[in-house]
Amino acid sequence: MTRAEYPWLLPSDLADPADPGGSGDPEGRRARRRRRTVRDWIVDTTAFVLASVVGLLAVDASSRLGNSEAVVVADQLLGAAACCALWLRRRWPVGLTVTLSVLSTIAPAAGGALLVALFGVAVRVPFRRLAQVGGLVLVCGAVQAFVRPDPTLHRLASIAVSVLLVLLVTGWGMLVRARRRLVAALRERARRAESEAELRAEQAQRAAREAIAREMHDVLAHRLTLLSVHAGALEFRPGAPPPEVARAAGVIRDSAHEALQDLREIIGVLRAPGDREDGDRPQPTLATLDTLIAESRRAGMKVTLDHGIADPAGVPAATGRTVYRIAQEGLTNARKHAPGAEVTVTVRGHRGDGLTVGVHNPAPTGPVPHVPGSGQGLIGLTERATLAGGRLTHGPAPDGGFALRAWLPWPS
Known part of the structure; x- marks a missing residue:
């Protein structure tokens, strides 16, 4: 599994259970090497305790049904091994579930660990692979009804209970997986909306800057051309009569004043609404x-x-x-x-x-x-x-x- 194929999965869920050797994509290997968080430790410890409680109840039932001491000890050892194997469910969820399915046919004490592992598969893998693993669990549950029957229950009743438990755990896991997918989609949608909003703001800002630049050119070019023309006339005619010099200087002074006023008017567009001066002139x-x-x-x-x-x-x-x-x-x-x-x-x-x-x-x-x-x-x-x-x-x-x-x- 890759992030592109299943974007809704958590980083720890990207490990490919069919690739225990780590020969698949590097993203999956990085996910498998990711250290457990505090939340992961709490969830894994809780799952281990629940599986152990179910295993102890199964061992107690086995001893009360009159099984030999060797069978009871074997149930205890296999149940303990199954519960300890749950610490590997994040790295190999499918492989662990398949192994526990086969083990549960001869050791009912592994049933609790099997349900926990099946829940992890329902949370992490696509529906097609989940259907295959769930089918195997159902078959192994039916086989257990014949290999290790419970004298207090009919075989059909035992199979029905097994099917009900498998469906409940699988449905719960799929619900958690759907919720994770929904949360990831909402987060991605929010991130994309923020990015689009920033892009629209940048485009609006760029358009405003271009409009201000055009307006500034249109306004100031007229004033500054007057300055340039009359300053050039004074440069080329240094001996002009004093009235002409005074007239040209007056035009230069007025043009400079008007240019400053127009520039102040345009820059006022960039100010906050409450910062605009009352003396600004209206647009022409x-x-x-x-x-x-x-x-x-x-x-x-x-x-x-x-x-x-x-x-x-x-x-x-x-x-x-x-x-x-x-x-x-x-x-x-x-x-x-x-x-x-x-x-x-x-x-x-x-x-x-x-x-x-x-x-x-x-x-x-x-x-x-x-x-x-x-x-x-x-x-x-x-x-x-x-x-x-x-x-x-x-x-x-x-x-x-x-x-x-x-x-x-x-x-x-």
């Missing part, structure tokens, strides 16, 4: 798109907003936030790759037909300063639009510029 929606356009214009961009939504507040918050992030990313890319070009932001749609947002900029007319970027913004926007149930396309425009267009659902 379509109603705050005008603020984004005004901010870009203050930074020196030429932006035209074609807003065709009569009631921006009526757009679902999640959809409006996605439109805002798409427009923000489009403005950020235009500022990095087409500085000085006029950018057109278009928002159209109706309830039930969906929302369409587009960002277009023509080709740049002058030199384009190198602004480092991760290249993940458009990928994140595509994922965001897909998760919202929409779609997003981007690529070069016919006039040599760049166009970004997305459609998002707007339920009626």
